[in-house]
Amino acid sequence: MSLASAPSETVPTVYEQIASRGVSRREFLQFCGWMAACIGLDNTASAQIARALETKKRIPVVWMHFQECTCCSESFLRSSHPIVADILLDKISLDYSETLLAASGDQAEKCLHDTITKYKGEYLVLIEGSVPTGAEGAYCCVGGKSAEQILEEVAKDAKAVIAWGNCASSGCVQAAKPNPTGATPIHKLLHGKPLVNVQGCPPIAEVMAGVLVHLLTFDRIPQLDALGRPKAFYSRRVHDTCYRRPNYDAGLFVESFDDENARKGYCLYKMGCRGPTTYNSCGVIRWNGGVSFPIQAGHGCIGCSESNFWDQGPFYQRLASFPGFGIETTADQIGLGLGAATVAGIAAHAVMTNIRKRHDIGEHPGESSDLAPPSAAHEADRPKEDRS
Amino acid sequence: MSADHTAPIPHVSEFKRVYVWELPVRFYHWVNALCILVLTVTGILIAHPPAIASAAEASFGYWFGINRFIHFAFAYLFFFNFAFRIYWGFVGNRFADWRNFFPLRRAQFRQVVDVLRVDILQAQDKPIMAVGHNAVAYFTYFAMFWVFVFQVVSGFAMYASMSTSWFPQLFAWAVPLFGGDYALRAWHYNAMWFFGLFTVVHVYLVFYHDYVEGHGVMSSMVGGWKFLHADVLKGSGKSWFSTKPAPAPKPAPAPRR
Numbered sequence: 011m012s013l014a015s016a017p018s019e020t021v022p023t024v025y026e027q028i029a030s031r032g033v034s035r036r037e038f039l040q041f042c043g044w045m046a047a048c049i050g051l052d053n054t055a056s057a058q059i060a061r062a063l064e065t066k067k068r069i070p071v072v073w074m075h076f077q078e079c080t081c082c083s084e085s086f087l088r089s090s091h092p093i094v095a096d097i098l099l100d101k102i103s104l105d106y107s108e109t110l111l112a113a114s115g116d117q118a119e120k121c122l123h124d125t126i127t128k129y130k131g132e133y134l135v136l137i138e139g140s141v142p143t144g145a146e147g148a149y150c151c152v153g154g155k156s157a158e159q160i161l162e163e164v165a166k167d168a169k170a171v172i173a174w175g176n177c178a179s180s181g182c183v184q185a186a187k188p189n190p191t192g193a194t195p196i197h198k199l200l201h202g203k204p205l206v207n208v209q210g211c212p213p214i215a216e217v218m219a220g221v222l223v224h225l226l227t228f229d230r231i232p233q234l235d236a237l238g239r240p241k242a243f244y245s246r247r248v249h250d251t252c253y254r255r256p257n258y259d260a261g262l263f264v265e266s267f268d269d270e271n272a273r274k275g276y277c278l279y280k281m282g283c284r285g286p287t288t289y290n291s292c293g294v295i296r297w298n299g300g301v302s303f304p305i306q307a308g309h310g311c312i313g314c315s316e317s318n319f320w321d322q323g324p325f326y327q328r329l330a331s332f333p334g335f336g337i338e339t340t341a342d343q344i345g346l347g348l349g350a351a352t353v354a355g356i357a358a359h360a361v362m363t364n365i366r367k368r369h370d371i372g373e374h375p376g377e378s379s380d381l382a383p384p385s386a387a388h389e390a391d392r393p394k395e396d397r398s
Numbered sequence: 399m400s401a402d403h404t405a406p407i408p409h410v411s412e413f414k415r416v417y418v419w420e421l422p423v424r425f426y427h428w429v430n431a432l433c434i435l436v437l438t439v440t441g442i443l444i445a446h447p448p449a450i451a452s453a454a455e456a457s458f459g460y461w462f463g464i465n466r467f468i469h470f471a472f473a474y475l476f477f478f479n480f481a482f483r484i485y486w487g488f489v490g491n492r493f494a495d496w497r498n499f500f501p502l503r504r505a506q507f508r509q510v511v512d513v514l515r516v517d518i519l520q521a522q523d524k525p526i527m528a529v530g531h532n533a534v535a536y537f538t539y540f541a542m543f544w545v546f547v548f549q550v551v552s553g554f555a556m557y558a559s560m561s562t563s564w565f566p567q568l569f570a571w572a573v574p575l576f577g578g579d580y581a582l583r584a585w586h587y588n589a590m591w592f593f594g595l596f597t598v599v600h601v602y603l604v605f606y607h608d609y610v611e612g613h614g615v616m617s618s619m620v621g622g623w624k625f626l627h628a629d630v631l632k633g634s635g636k637s638w639f640s641t642k643p644a645p646a647p648k649p650a651p652a653p654r655r
Binding site: 237245246256259262279289316317318319328332344348352353356360362367369370 | 583587
């Protein structure tokens, strides 16, 4: 059962499709090499990718939108490489997407239904957004069905599921405390399906494309980390690939956003940068065609490819607020408070000890040194003295 | 002081020297203390690096990297020292035995009440029969061992993705358990405060016991000996755990020449 197995003879291969749109052979091979590098494969893999795209048919895809802001779609469409956008529009066959669909109403519903019945076990489900489980799903309904019902229906016969962005991977802002709608990431609702969490708010376009090309080329999901993210893009911290890293190791930090250190481009660690705890490719692939990324623009990373990042604020403070205490109360303030209380308790105890235990303390009757019996050493010495 | 020593001395108990803390236990204690000190200081520096304004290029300096290296190196030392102490809980003497640390016996809980009454609230004044630690101390150390475990697991879990070594990878599961590095790091840092508070109380209580009881508690962690009333020792022969009776007194070793 191949991901790209042809549902019927009329479906063209991916390469045929893009060639018919005027993409030259040179551009095509360029793209394959670039993608291979992006996924973290060696040189020879570009030929493998080219071969896969030349021989395999388009994959039917449904792109679901639940609780989200469509920034994942926006990111994908704004990819620097023209073929990346074409992956969505041409190479894979996007049969259903609320945002990009021309059809509406019953027609749209029919598109979705046709795809998932006709291509059972072959289609991909790409999901943007979390699923609200509160109020029996009333917070997010499409065509009279709750997001949870739709997810169940659509994912049942899917080949694989890709969770785009932080919403689908870990709930993002709508799952932040107190999570009024019961926003739930896909991996908590869906079991027994190959699932990839393409983290970020939004994920980098090239990362999204890389995951899709990997699926196309190798017919299986890429290697994932413990949090379900593709290792090729999420195995290193932003910090470890940051061009400001030497400043960190040298202990050169920006102390405030308008100081001389900020102008010199020192490390933003003390400004609350989440780079040291965030796994993403921003420092390598960067954004908008490799132009820049937040830290390059002088702003710390906010950790958008990590779960619960909204609850780990304030963003401009390195230590998070301590749970259960007031806003901006850090562990240090609590620790110092406990320390002061401990020292006060000890002082009180020491005073009490000197009062209550005064009979135990100090010299007891008969313990004065001039009353002590001669020691063994003295006894031993004595005969010696006698001899001399 | 010629004839005085023959006169009866009033109210002086007979003291007996008891070898309580074996050399490996003392060694563990001081290595552990050093590790906690170094790890806390370097850890606070990692969390709150001081502002060192320098006009030099970053490539000329590496103090923060070195600081982190020391933290990681001492983390290894801390772990293996801790592992050694657990081993010693199975082969060491009865004061080092692992069963002391588990709050399972009724007698242990009775002593907890005694210690709270006598030493903490000072509602009563009576000697407490403890040759090793008292029950409150053992349980506190048991709780502290769990903080050790947490610090080891969380620390190496964060370190795992920076390392190609197999050892830290053993702990990598803790990252998804906490949802990510940031939360894990926050708790690793919060737990550090336990050591600060523990040290304050621990050092105070050692002073307190030495000051009030005069058993040489403080020096016992250097030489291993405590000086205890002979009549107290008589009652302390039985162990909390009946499976391992107190060892028969060994014959005195031949004096070394």
